[in-house]
Amino acid sequence: GQSLEQPSEVTAVEGAIVQINCTYQTSGFYGLSWYQQHDGGAPTFLSYNGLDGLEETGRFSSFLSRSDSYGYLLLQELQMKDSASYFCAGVSGGYQKVTFGTGTKLQVIP
Amino acid sequence: EAGVTQFPSHSVIEKGQTVTLRCDPISGHDNLYWYRRVMGKEIKFLLHFVKESKQDESGMPNNRFLAERTGGTYSTLKVQPAELEDSGVYFCASSQIKDVTEATEQFFGPGTRLTVL
Numbered sequence A: 001g002q003s004l005e006q007p008s009e010v011t012a013v014e015g016a017i018v019q020i021n022c023t024y025q026t027s028g029f030y031g032l033s034w035y036q037q038h039d040g041g042a043p044t045f046l047s048y049n050g051l052d053g054l055e056e057t058g059r060f061s062s063f064l065s066r067s068d069s070y071g072y073l074l075l076q077e078l079q080m081k082d083s084a085s086y087f088c089a090g091v092s093g094g095y096q097k098v099t100f101g102t103g104t105k106l107q108v109i110p
Numbered sequence B: 001e002a003g004v005t006q007f008p009s010h011s012v013i014e015k016g017q018t019v020t021l022r023c024d025p026i027s028g029h030d031n032l033y034w035y036r037r038v039m040g041k042e043i044k045f046l047l048h049f050v051k052e053s054k055q056d057e058s059g060m061p062n063n064r065f066l067a068e069r070t071g072g073t074y075s076t077l078k079v080q081p082a083e084l085e086d087s088g089v090y091f092c093a094s095s096q097i098k099d100v101t102e103a104t105e106q107f108f109g110p111g112t113r114l115t116v117l
Helices: none
Strands: A003-005 A009-013 A018-025 A029-037 A044-049 A053-057 A060-065 A070-075 A084-092 A097-100 A104-109 B005-007 B010-013 B019-024 B031-037 B043-050 B053-056 B065-068 B075-079 B088-095 B112-116
Touching: A003 A084, A003 A097, A009 A018, A018 A029, A018 A084, A018 A104, A029 A060, A044 A053, A044 A060, A044 A070, A070 A084, A097 B043, B005 B088, B010 B019, B019 B088, B019 B112, B031 B075, B043 B065
Parallel strands: A009 A104, B010 B112
Antiparallel strands: A003 A018, A018 A070, A029 A044, A029 A084, A053 A060, A060 A070, A084 A097, A084 A104, B005 B019, B019 B075, B031 B043, B031 B088, B043 B053, B065 B075, B088 B112
């Protein structure tokens, strides 16, 4: 089976930097994705780490360390619109099964 | 290009009734997934189709849930008979089959909000 754990809630100030951690226990693990979900909306893809290291996409960066079974999403220059739930998701198996983490609700305050 | 669509957007039914949810994936996407999010909690995997075949249905709660994907195109998820605990938002997602080192982006539909009274 697979399990991915995240902090349930994080609060950060507008303009600041926040890191959302994800630890996982999976079999047949290939990589880690991150998704954003606003209340009432569909999850949207942010990033994917198929290899160890840092991936940067604009204000968002994601990191993976397979040896530590750990990854994180880094959001810089926080904006109010970044308030949402963020999910890490483990990709495994030859047909890319995706298992979502417990989710982190990020609140950005002025 | 059209995204993933789901129908209906909302459904309110009484316990014991039957409901069928439909998902139309992005054209050409062989992977199709069903998920459920209950009470703002985690997004729970239900099952995964590759084309018309069920690749993994380990997340299906019980035999009251039946999913099909005829011809490898759209998919339906039927709940019969519905119970109170089936309430939640059911998401469908699709993706292309890629090498696992590549970004495996799943495209989600807007979801169907199911309320069982």
